[in-house]
Amino acid sequence: xxxxxxxxxxxxxxxxxxxxxxxxxxxxxxxxxxxxxxxxxxxxxxxxxxxxxxxxxxxxxxxxxxxxxxxxxxxxxxxxxxxxxxxxxxxxxxxxxxxxxxxxxxxxxxxxxxxxxxxxxxxxxxxxxxxxxxxxxxxxxxxxxxxxxxxxxxxxxxxxxxxxxxxxxxxxxxxxxxxxxxxxxxxxxxxxxxxxxxxxxxxxxxxxxxxxxxxxxxxxxxxxxxxxxxxxxx
Numbered sequence: 554x555x556x557x558x559x560x561x562x563x564x565x566x567x568x569x570x571x572x573x574x575x576x577x578x579x580x581x582x583x584x585x586x587x588x589x590x591x592x593x594x595x596x597x598x599x600x601x602x603x604x605x606x607x608x609x610x611x612x613x614x615x616x617x618x619x620x621x622x623x624x625x626x627x628x629x630x631x632x633x634x635x636x637x638x639x640x641x642x643x644x645x646x647x648x649x650x651x652x653x654x655x656x657x658x659x660x661x662x663x664x665x666x667x668x669x670x671x672x673x674x675x676x677x678x679x680x681x682x683x684x685x686x687x688x689x690x691x692x693x694x695x696x697x698x699x700x701x702x703x704x705x706x707x708x709x710x711x712x713x714x715x716x717x718x719x720x721x722x723x724x725x726x727x728x729x730x731x732x733x734x735x736x737x738x739x740x741x742x743x744x745x746x747x748x749x750x751x752x753x754x755x756x757x758x759x760x761x762x763x764x765x766x767x768x769x770x771x772x773x774x775x776x777x778x779x780x781x782x783x784x785x786x787x
Contacts, residue, residue: 562599562630565640566783567657572621575651580615587627590647597632611666613772614674614732617745622769626783628667660787667783673712673729673773679766680724690718693759697726710743
């Protein structure tokens with residue numbers, strides 16, 4: 554890898570999803586799949602220097618096992634300039650429908666790593682309340698906001714929480730959880746698995762409501778006191 558030492562390289566950030574049976578793959582499995590896909594696609598990745606060179610690839614925070622994710626991100630430093638659409642096409646030819654890249658964008662080679670920049674992660678819980686009345690759903694919605702967002706042991710790890718319903722009596726709980734500590738906010742890191750266990754037990758008192766689907770919808774970075782996606786800040 555010595556011939557790479559003086560090469561500046563180009564940095565591309567791309568977004569991809571993993572769903573269906575691929576949601577059960579570990580973060581390490583996902584890293585290996587993407588790394589091999591880049592290699593098979595002919596994308597010349599830059600490597601670090603030293604005794605054990607490694608490809609300059611950085612991934613967003615791991616997604617809990619069993620959760621579909623539509624907000625996986627990866628930064629990769631490559632040796633040759635390539636258009637974003639060409640990059641996407643080449644990589645997706647080496648992936649499968651259960652895991653494919655959806656967006657790509659060239660970014661500053663000196664930009665902060667995606668893993669260190671992430672501030673908040675958005676999870677969406679779909680709850681089946683098909684047999685519920687409007688009043689019952691309204692009561693549940695208020696209870697979620699008042700008891701979980703404001704009074705639970707997870708309150709300091711939740712940046713925000715929103716609840717809405719559909720015409721089919723599906724309740725959507727959108728939970729924005731912190732993924733790092735901010736001293737000025739006195740917050741805690743959101744622990745998904747602990748929250749899921751608590752949430753499943755909490756809704757048992759509402760016998761006709763069940764969690765039907767969970768997904769990781771997006772990740773955000775604090776920029777100018779607002780939340781922006783990793784693609785919006787570059």
